[in-house]
Amino acid sequence: MRQSKLFGRTLREAPAEAQTPGHRLMLRAAIARPLAAGLYTWLPLGFRVQKKVEQIIREEQDRIGAQEMEMPVLTPAETWKQTGRWDALEPITFRTKDHNGREFMVSYTHEEFVHLHAMQEIQSYKQLPQIVYHFQSKGRDEARPRAGLLRVREFVMKDAYSFDADQAGLEKSYAAEFGAYERTFQRMGLDAISVESDTGAMGGDVAHEFQVLTEVGEDRIAVCSNCDYRANLEKATRSVRRDGFEALDKAPEPSEIRTPGATSIEALQALLKRPPEAFLKTVLLTDARGTVVAVVLPGDREVNEAKLRKILGTSEVKFANDGQFAAAGGVPGFVGPVGLKARVLIDSSLDRRAFIAGANKKDTHLQNVVIGRDFRGEEVDVHDVREGDHCPRCKTGTLTIKRGVEVGNIFAYGTYYSDKMRATFVAEDGTQKPFVGGSYGIGVGRAVQTIIETHHDEKGIVWPPQVAPYHAHVLALPVNDADVRATAESLVAELEKRGIEVLYDDRDETAGVKFADADLIGIPLRVTVSKRNLKENLAELKLRSATDAEMVALAGGADRIADIVGSWPR
């Protein structure tokens, strides 16, 4: 490819809106361009990367026996209504109607439709297991697209769907996808770790996210210093040292203490000279329907909203308003679980010992409040894990919180969809049984930008060879020297004959511009054919990832380049 003809030019300065290093480089190197908030066009260079990433994903899916197919972007409303997701997804999806008024959704994902096809194509357990997948655009009307390709409103996702006859089969399919994901990300140069994740509104039990740890990520991941425990903060737990049991019997009955104006844990600490763990924090919240729930936590902990939403089975959690406070018998700033008229959730990390809690009475708290004796509630894990907490798995390590980009996820949902859609097959015993399924997604564009975020230096992108837009970048210096041009062009032709992908910088630019652009675009091998080197019949080879260059004889140049390119992982 002649660079003088390349559609897409490099930018010396990045547009002001680009914030993350990957976003800036993606724009500067002419990988992609914005069309509107969260909508991007792949330019030719970026599109080549996208196709290579897709191909790696494809090969690893094929390796585990998954079959590629393709389902439409536009999907009919009726099927979504069968599973209740037409309404549930309303706030974050794009919708349209045809000329007859029939409703469609720009598909958010394709579980419903793959089930529809599975019930048509699979009648017998003998046809199971199956995994199918496709690469398809998804529409998500995100409230806040951000950081270039990391969060967008339309993107190509590889989504795979497994169908098994039973739970044991699902576990095998899940494990196969897990392995495929590990190989897939490794091959494209992403150091993705698997973390336990929340299954969210989808139901189901087991889910893993594949996270690439980087500061630009928007997810927060708890990572153990000692073992392999890694979990999204939406799900992470901790090991709690219980040391207050003996105090239980000795605690006297609760009694009131005057705490004028002490409406926060901090104020109480200051007033009573006690550590934050001495207090119970009680928060009044409501679910989407407005039902009030009281969450009781250690004084130094916060509610984890994701955990709470899952416990309540609701799509949103809000703070209770004044009327709801009054109805529950709570006084803002002095809320406590004793005598409260609301559903009470007790965080599972709380010790069985005497606490100080709000008295539901202005300027008053209760001391010697004991869980189980003075109030009751459901014991659940609803608190936020934080840096320094003890690992729930090995108990000895401590947790650190890191940021991550979720490049893929795998999710065993079981019969969640097949039950609702009556998607069944005939089992060995002759009865109709629902498919047991899982879904497995990878965001292609997000993966591409994450590769840039994690593979660059101050000069530009440093593509892993497997996904680089071209293998070699041939620079002619200067291009208007007839000998240089003829030599460079015959080298390019010879390389292309060997199947090497070459970007040929034939632009009439100075050396500085060409080198700077080569560094910016980040093609793994740079080949310089110059007037200077030509005198000695040499060409210069330099790996983008290396600091030193190598001089080779022009005569054997193509062989040497082919060796280098051939030595790269595929």
Next chain:
RNA sequence: CGGGGCGUGGCGCAGCCCGGUAGCGCGCUUGGUCUGGGACCAAGAAGUCGAGAGUUCAAAUCUCUCCGCCCCGACCA
């Protein structure tokens, strides 16, 4: 959705407070000198100042409304 910021040639920005008819750098075009790390000289082209309405003799500048984009948070299988 809450909070904040920004919209001026393709990109980065100044001008706005204090109204007088738009400027700088990069890029682009033509000619020339150059050619191993973002060259130099000369001559050019290119802007409904996000949109609409209002105030005024006069609006990029003041007022109002709307739109778009970015950041933080919320939200996001």
